[in-house]
Amino acid sequence: MEERYNPGRVEAKWQEYWSKNEVFKVTTDPSKEKYYLLEMFPYPSGKIHIGHVRNYTIGDVVVRYKRMKGFNVLHPMGWDAFGMPAENAAIDNNTHPAAWTYENISAMRVQLKKMGFSYDWDREIATCRPEYYKWEQWLFLKMLENGMAYRKESFVNWCEKCQTVLANEQVEQDKCWRCSQVVQQKKLWQWFFKITDYAEDLLVHCDKLPGWPDKVTTMQKNWIGKSIGSELKFKIDGQDEDLTVFTTRPDTVFGATFMCLSPEHPLVETLSKGTNQEAVVDAFVQKISNQERSADGIEKYEKEGVFTGAHCINPATKEKIPIYTANFVLMGYGTGAIMSVPAGDQRDFDFARKYGLEIRVVVQPRDAILDFSTMVEAYTGDGVMVNSGQFDGMDNQNAVEVITDWLEENGRGKKAISYRLRDWGISRQRYWGTPIPVIHCPSCGVVPVPEEDLPIRLPEEANLLAKGGSPLPALDYFSKTTCPACGGKDAKRDTDTMDTFMESSWYYLRYCSPRYEEGMFDPAAVKYWAPVDQYIGGVEHAVLHLLYSRYFMRVLNTLGLIDFKEPFTRLLTQGMVCKETMTCPEHGFLFPEEAKKQGDDSLACTRCGKKVEVGRVIKMSKSKKNVVDPNELLEKYGADITRLFCLFAAPPERDLEWSEDGVEGSNRFVNRVWRLAIECMDKIDAASIESFNGAASDLKFQGAKGLYIKANQTIKKVTDDIDKSFHFNTAISAVMELVNAMYTVDIDKADKEMKSVLLFCLENVLLLLSPIIPHFSEELFEKMGKKKTILEHSWPAYRDDSLETDEVLVVVQVNGKLRAKFTIGTDVDEAGIKEMALNDEKIKKYLHEKSLKKIIVIRKKQTLVNIVV
RNA sequence: GCCUGGGUGGCGGAACUGGUAGACGCAAGGGACUUAAAAUCCCUCGAGCAUAUUGCUUGUACGAGUUCAAUUCUCGUCCCAGGUACCA
Numbered sequence: 001m002e003e004r005y006n007p008g009r010v011e012a013k014w015q016e017y018w019s020k021n022e023v024f025k026v027t028t029d030p031s032k033e034k035y036y037l038l039e040m041f042p043y044p045s046g047k048i049h050i051g052h053v054r055n056y057t058i059g060d061v062v063v064r065y066k067r068m069k070g071f072n073v074l075h076p077m078g079w080d081a082f083g084m085p086a087e088n089a090a091i092d093n094n095t096h097p098a099a100w101t102y103e104n105i106s107a108m109r110v111q112l113k114k115m116g117f118s119y120d121w122d123r124e125i126a127t128c129r130p131e132y133y134k135w136e137q138w139l140f141l142k143m144l145e146n147g148m149a150y151r152k153e154s155f156v157n158w159c160e161k162c163q164t165v166l167a168n169e170q171v172e173q174d175k176c177w178r179c180s181q182v183v184q185q186k187k188l189w190q191w192f193f194k195i196t197d198y199a200e201d202l203l204v205h206c207d208k209l210p211g212w213p214d215k216v217t218t219m220q221k222n223w224i225g226k227s228i229g230s231e232l233k234f235k236i237d238g239q240d241e242d243l244t245v246f247t248t249r250p251d252t253v254f255g256a257t258f259m260c261l262s263p264e265h266p267l268v269e270t271l272s273k274g275t276n277q278e279a280v281v282d283a284f285v286q287k288i289s290n291q292e293r294s295a296d297g298i299e300k301y302e303k304e305g306v307f308t309g310a311h312c313i314n315p316a317t318k319e320k321i322p323i324y325t326a327n328f329v330l331m332g333y334g335t336g337a338i339m340s341v342p343a344g345d346q347r348d349f350d351f352a353r354k355y356g357l358e359i360r361v362v363v364q365p366r367d368a369i370l371d372f373s374t375m376v377e378a379y380t381g382d383g384v385m386v387n388s389g390q391f392d393g394m395d396n397q398n399a400v401e402v403i404t405d406w407l408e409e410n411g412r413g414k415k416a417i418s419y420r421l422r423d424w425g426i427s428r429q430r431y432w433g434t435p436i437p438v439i440h441c442p443s444c445g446v447v448p449v450p451e452e453d454l455p456i457r458l459p460e461e462a463n464l465l466a467k468g469g470s471p472l473p474a475l476d477y478f479s480k481t482t483c484p485a486c487g488g489k490d491a492k493r494d495t496d497t498m499d500t501f502m503e504s505s506w507y508y509l510r511y512c513s514p515r516y517e518e519g520m521f522d523p524a525a526v527k528y529w530a531p532v533d534q535y536i537g538g539v540e541h542a543v544l545h546l547l548y549s550r551y552f553m554r555v556l557n558t559l560g561l562i563d564f565k566e567p568f569t570r571l572l573t574q575g576m577v578c579k580e581t582m583t584c585p586e587h588g589f590l591f592p593e594e595a596k597k598q599g600d601d602s603l604a605c606t607r608c609g610k611k612v613e614v615g616r617v618i619k620m621s622k623s624k625k626n627v628v629d630p631n632e633l634l635e636k637y638g639a640d641i642t643r644l645f646c647l648f649a650a651p652p653e654r655d656l657e658w659s660e661d662g663v664e665g666s667n668r669f670v671n672r673v674w675r676l677a678i679e680c681m682d683k684i685d686a687a688s689i690e691s692f693n694g695a696a697s698d699l700k701f702q703g704a705k706g707l708y709i710k711a712n713q714t715i716k717k718v719t720d721d722i723d724k725s726f727h728f729n730t731a732i733s734a735v736m737e738l739v740n741a742m743y744t745v746d747i748d749k750a751d752k753e754m755k756s757v758l759l760f761c762l763e764n765v766l767l768l769l770s771p772i773i774p775h776f777s778e779e780l781f782e783k784m785g786k787k788k789t790i791l792e793h794s795w796p797a798y799r800d801d802s803l804e805t806d807e808v809l810v811v812v813q814v815n816g817k818l819r820a821k822f823t824i825g826t827d828v829d830e831a832g833i834k835e836m837a838l839n840d841e842k843i844k845k846y847l848h849e850k851s852l853k854k855i856i857v858i859r860k861k862q863t864l865v866n867i868v869v
Numbered sequence: 870g871c872c873u874g875g876g877u878g879g880c881g882g883a884a885c886u887g888g889u890a891g892a893c894g895c896a897a898g899g900g901a902c903u904u905a906a907a908a909u910c911c912c913u914c915g916a917g918c919a920u921a922u923u924g925c926u927u928g929u930a931c932g933a934g935u936u937c938a939a940u941u942c943u944c945g946u947c948c949c950a951g952g953u954a955c956c957a
Contacts, residue, residue, distance in 0.1 A: 003908090004908085040957095042957090043956085043957050045957090080957070083956075083957065084955080084956065084957085085956075085957085156955075157955075165955080166955080167955040167956065168953095168954085168955055168956080169955075169956045169957095170955085170956090171955095215873055215874060216873085218872085218873065219872065219873050219874095219951095219952075222871090222872050222873080223872075223952090223953085223954085225872095298870090300870085421954090422954070424954080425954080425955085427955095428955065429955090430955085499955075500955095500956095500957075501954095501957085504957080538951085538957090539873085539874080539951060539952085540951055540952070540957080541952090541957080542873075542951080542952070543872090543873095543952060543953080543954085544952080544953095544954065544957090545957080575874090575875090575950090575951090576950070576951065578950070616949090616950090617949080617950080618950075618951090619950080619951070621956075621957085622956095622957095623956065623957095648881085648882090648893085648894070649881060649882080650881065650882065651882085653874090654875080654882090655874090655875075655949090655950060655951080656881085657881090659880080659881075659895095661880065661881075661895055661896070662880080662881060662894065662895045662896085663895090664894095664895070664896095665881095665893090665894045665895055666894085668894090668909095669894080671908090671909095672909095675909090720885090725885090729881090729882070729883085729893085729894095730882095730883070730892085730893080732893080732894090733882090733883075733892065733893035733894075734892095734893085736893055736894075737892080737893070740893090809889085811888080811889050813888085813889085813937085813938075815937075815938090816888095816936095816937065816938045817938095818889055821889075853937085854937060855937095856888090856937055856938080858888055858938095860886095860888080861885080861888090862888060862889070864888050864889080864938090866888080866937055866938060867937090868937050868938095
């Protein structure tokens, strides 16, 4: 027999066996309980990296475990194939997005197969295939038909020099990443989905997802950002029109000394027109239009504003207050206008100080006196109402409701709810994505493409424009068409494509019936398989992808296509695999292999020899090039040791700074098990000795009994770790401990009883390790002469009667400090433990000449005595 | 900035609802086997002190607090990561 485990030979053998026997192919089978496990599908960026390996190994372990538990398991894989990197690669390498993507898919499929993952490859999908995106276009039409999609004007990052729209990622310090031109904000007509219609439902159900990590639902709740407040009406001075603001602090309305409008607010232009502020306001609006207009963006710029020339009337004080326009007010949140209470809001305070506006204290803290002239910052806490007419002296929290009611009686306000969540803009001025199936007709306007004309195919052979622009608008054969409504010849297709989050919002339903041609999915298949029982992916997707998916299921539910609303019953968010970035002054980001160590320990670029700067430790991504390709590990150690190492390194939810130190340990462990198995097979005559399967109490000798109990404890520990917490690192540690215990047995001297226990241990070590290192375990299982493969074997069970030894360790503390330990039988009562603790020689010297205050005895998992003197 | 996490030996990590801090492994040092190497096996391994045998003190980012007892709970501070709506 082989001395050492030979991964090359063994892994190829079992991968072939699995594939030949179609072991991982699944079909709907109502006689079996289904289990749908899904890992987030990868973007085909070229090669898989260690982050993928970690994600997919976690999933594969759970899949193999669930199979052994008797479930009918769906475990598919595919490609999130549309997206910007393909366009960037096409420009950089003078290739084509489609060619690049398909090549990457082929290469990555080979790598995944080498890892031995248990995918049903017959269900593979790629979202860039018309057979897939056809149904996305179909859904878009349904949403349009049902008023779930609409068009409005909104801003994009625009590079004038490249004549193209830039993604946020392509904007570096307000400049274009390709040409360093200052980026402008350009207004375009774009499509939006009314996700805000579901804001409340998405929010409420965050608390009905017990299988999700709290941190993820918390992030989603904060993202949706429900705030309860009031809508107040401020009459514009000299006009009949009202300005409506949303505020969460109606109690401070008496302190509203000015008003701020978002520069995009339609009234900004109207109000300033004809006043002597007109020119100033126009210039300001123009200036702000080049700033990034998002909640994140506004933090980057200095807060500034200008007077519009108009005033409005504070509905509480009836005073005339100036209306400003300011860059920190966003059109997309609330009403695009705020009442400014400088005494109670820091931004308003800064603004008021900067422009010399009035500050009026309306909420006085209970432990200090605020004076508007000496205040250095706003007071946002609670307190007593002042300067607020009939409400003076009231607790401000009570005033919230009372003032709102009062204003409502006067027709100047009402209670209102506002959400931070905005509608989902899905139009992209890009090429490599799903075409939006509408036609623009000069006489009929926006006309949906008739269903029978789907899919609207993306012309895959089209070439990107040099600077990254989409070729679609200029491709007459694509864009020119006849209007389906009036037959007009001068109609044009929408040349925008959809946000790639669309594809990933429903792919898991497509997997249920990937070749179905009558709709998005076969309803019967979805009824059997969906929703996904366990979803696994990076925590980076905690909000966007996961929220969009939840939204899509609500849309499909509303449309009557599915009978559930939540796509993922259980969610595991894996931590990021991180690595430092490296940049060369000449070549930008470098792959790890492109930086070479020099004599003085600094790094040099392998292309130009310039000094490489080592950056922060951040998540692995192709765009930053800080990726580690698993191929080297795979060649040296094989798939199983790579899998084992990834799992042993840290629990899944933890971020991991990548290092290969320690892989030797995994290699050593696997070979240790191999040698142990070979030795057991050589020295234990399997024909005359059977693996032990009784109770620990049936064993005569302490050695065998102890080992048997250890084995049962290990089965329990590994089962719990895989099933309940996904803590594979501690599961592996537990098996290592059992293997170490087995090594202490001298097989040559072992009696029949011990040999029988050893066989039990060996079998279970292989069964417990089989989801983690499947090729290795199959090989040894076969060598042991087992008829069934490990995959057909059921998961081992432990005996409740064989989990505990008959001795308990007692830990004795004096004033909380550990002073002594001893063991007792399980039958000693609390009084007996106390007595033994007090009479212990080591303890006695601490009690000398001191009076006993208290003795605490804890008998839980540990037995502990704390003597307080 | 805001939201969400995280911080434990030289390193990865363990400690389940507060109860022996450092399981398991890596690296390092010492030893055995060997002509040698690889492989394997054994021992040591948080820090400081010591009567250097099993003793004492200290230690889980930092500073306070609650408790008989805090890595675990509360408050504050620092640092790191993820997200921040067009990277996926």
